[in-house]
Amino acid sequence: MDWPRIRTDFPILDQQVHGHPLVYFDNAASSQKPRSVIEALVHYYQCDNANVHRGLHELSMRATDAFEAVRGKVARLIGAAREEEIVFTRGTTESVNLVAQIWAQQFLKAGDVILLTGMEHHSNLVPWQLAAKRSGAVLKHIPVLEDGTLDLSTLDSLMTEQVKVFSCVHISNSLGTMNPVRELCARARAVGAMTLIDGAQAVGHVPVDVQAIGCDFYAFSGHKMCAPTGIGALYGRYALLESMDPWHGGGEMINRVTLETSDYKAPPARFEAGTPDIAGVIGLGAAIDYLNSIGIAAIEARCAELTKLAYTRMSELPGIRLLGPESPRGALVAFALECAHPHDLVEFANTQGLALRGGHHCTQPLMKRFKVPGTSRASFYFYNTEAEVERMMDILHQAVTFFS
């Protein structure tokens, strides 16, 4: 694979920040966009823009065709059985909330157990806290071991018949941990629980096959996989989607409407009220085409290479503590320096052109678990380079000198 050429597909990377070449290692927060995705947006707005689904005129038909074609692309990317299992949303957060509102409202009762893990992103924790409050269900959490993996020895006692929802993150954005989602979903299915996987860090990074995982729902965001901001998807097994009440009311999700009452379309339309983010969906399609042109397996291998290099080199730094298992891990390394608080370090790095993220990474309970106020995180994508990792090491060494 010609990675240096691929890197040139990303115009944003070619810039100076504070007089230094930008090193963008905040990919787990949001990825950059290749030229082909930006061009897809421009093309849409310059040639085809119109509202979808309701129009019989040329632009509307073009927009509708381009929009609907993406559903199939998403379905194929994550191994869904049919494209009607893909509901477009703003991203992971909205996807989880849809399920935690609608499914939970219909099927959760007081005393039921919602089983999560101790490493969930706030977006897969707070919606369930709200659902628990509304339904009277009880939240439980699979604990996290010191090495950043789940304590699976607790499963026998935690995965009981009371568990009606099991949800966990596929790849942790704070630890890099890759959870055994297939095994966990099998255990959850065995007790009759509904399962939802938070794939924000997985789709577009590693091969994902929702049917092999055996989950009922799978949520992800486009902006972390080269697509525009504001678009993502919820995968749902069709039978489950079909069993669910509508979510938002409005145009496009109804069949017949009278002043008093309405009946609703079949999924996915039932859950897509109002004018969707048409350009966002088309951009998501372009991102999928782009990622496929490289190959998800090649992307995964490239990220693993960079991550391994970073992990090894960083572990040599004095006074550093690396969180999460050494391997397998997602494309990120989270760490704490004895001498510097994450915000001081990230500030320091920024003045050298290096974009790191510092803080709780939307996982406050996990920070408490590891007794750190926050961590610093370097996260990679396939367009990053070994030279950038070396540059980061220079900067980290400087920081250690500066703050010690």
Added chain:
Amino acid sequence: MDWPRIRTDFPILDQQVHGHPLVYFDNAASSQKPRSVIEALVHYYQCDNANVHRGLHELSMRATDAFEAVRGKVARLIGAAREEEIVFTRGTTESVNLVAQIWAQQFLKAGDVILLTGMEHHSNLVPWQLAAKRSGAVLKHIPVLEDGTLDLSTLDSLMTEQVKVFSCVHISNSLGTMNPVRELCARARAVGAMTLIDGAQAVGHVPVDVQAIGCDFYAFSGHKMCAPTGIGALYGRYALLESMDPWHGGGEMINRVTLETSDYKAPPARFEAGTPDIAGVIGLGAAIDYLNSIGIAAIEARCAELTKLAYTRMSELPGIRLLGPESPRGALVAFALECAHPHDLVEFANTQGLALRGGHHCTQPLMKRFKVPGTSRASFYFYNTEAEVERMMDILHQAVTFFS
């Protein structure tokens, strides 16, 4: 105002459809985008893209600053008292649903009345049907007179102390009717009702001042006012927003999170869980700048001119029925032809390069009220021209000949 030059700001308009110059008269469904908005998106993705709010690095700070600056622009555009009264949403539909879910769930009781009108878009009807079902509240509707205006003589009997919610459309997308929202909100306030105005067809088309209107909430979509798809806003009086429970759980809407419970940020953050549509918001800001550079009053006058011409010329067509009041009216003319069903007419027009919309326009009850299966609609924006109106007239005359 140099309207011909302004028209050249819209690259999409300069194209042939089926061998004829495109005449885009489907603006009420979605407007086109000026070059400056498209360029704002490109600039964002090529220079500044990063996740907002959580980053201390350069790109994240640039993205956050650009994103947050738009809140003030929106606030000024619609006359909000402070920018914290602006919640970014996907559009009108999501804005209405937020209120119909959260406000209604907290404050609506069985037997309360939700008062709407007979001309609401499904997006401002179905969410209230769902809220009524959940709460046991009762839906009532101000009837629509034959001329397409509201029957205000019914207000004395309808606007009672039982009314807890009053909501109506500012400018009807199906009739063009401009409702007296200020007077209606005053009546609703007098009985202690919460008020929400659906401004999908108003913002960016006529001057809007939420404080002068005196509404509690105001909803609109960016895509109908030159902004990208997938972005819009909900205005809410701050005291009301503050009194409301959170909506979606997730990143950015919380302060402190433990595994068991969380506390929530003040509005607007409370209602903006997860990564927002950053580029969409920035595009919305560019659209507001663009519209302001022309002037909303000038846009309103230009649209009124085009609409008046179209209305006058169309009323001369044999066998035509024009819906809604002659004036004042929004920038659209909806009509029924004796000789042709709307879908036949729109199909015919499309083969001549003319984009009309035909159908129920997401107002099925209103179609029933006027005893039509649907209507055809020509809707205008400031970049349309008199010559395009004349071209439409040619095509309509041909259609009458063809179908009679």
Added chain:
Amino acid sequence: MALSDELRDLYQQVILDHSRNPRNHGELTGDCIHVHGDNPTCGDEIDMWVKFGPEGQVEDIKFTGQGCAISQASASMMTVKVKGEGGAKVKTMLEDFRHIVLGDAPLQDEDALGELILLEGVQKFPQRVKCAMLGWRALEQAMGEAAHA
């Protein structure tokens, strides 16, 4: 300003004629099956009355409705062709008509459909397929109800 060929194909004179003067228009009374069909997103509606014979043949058929030229003409042309035909033949016609508007397979019995073949212009207008099928779907429903009666 010539009309496009596709548009002329879609709205052949015969089709426009059927839409303006639908055949078998009205209601049947007595022992017959009544079904209602619609395309909610279009607002097209149809009411259809069918009297089936003992062997399932279509002894009489009438309809009323409102909608676009394609939906009304297609229903009208259908009634002319199915009246008097046996159940098996009508089923084949239904399948063949679907092939006509979708253009997805060769016909089993081209002759049976006669001028209905003119509706193949719909192939170029995929969003009108459901208009052309409205009457046929109603007939299909009526046949289903007859079989279960």
Added chain:
Amino acid sequence: MALSDELRDLYQQVILDHSRNPRNHGELTGDCIHVHGDNPTCGDEIDMWVKFGPEGQVEDIKFTGQGCAISQASASMMTVKVKGEGGAKVKTMLEDFRHIVLGDAPLQDEDALGELILLEGVQKFPQRVKCAMLGWRALEQAMGEAAHA
């Protein structure tokens, strides 16, 4: 690869020294006011104990906490300067310190703040203002509670 001047301004040696060796670190016991402050999005936390005199003067003050160098150094430097000062003067210092980090107004009493002026480097890093203010907001809260006690 020179460090930027702005970064050197933000992390002056004095500031780094205070953050590594915070003054007045620890807890007060006995008759005093205890407040807790935090910046939840940063994870910065502070616990502060203040003993006020009968006229509202700060007789003693101590703190513990965790957080970035700016938040801890600012709190440490503050305790040094406010200890022994009267209530009115501390209020002015609080207002002036806010002006220092926001750069939004001239100071009323520059001398009183002494080396705290070094924190004006924060002006270039607006997202760090809340770090610099953490200790001061805790003190403000303690003064409020003392007034209502």
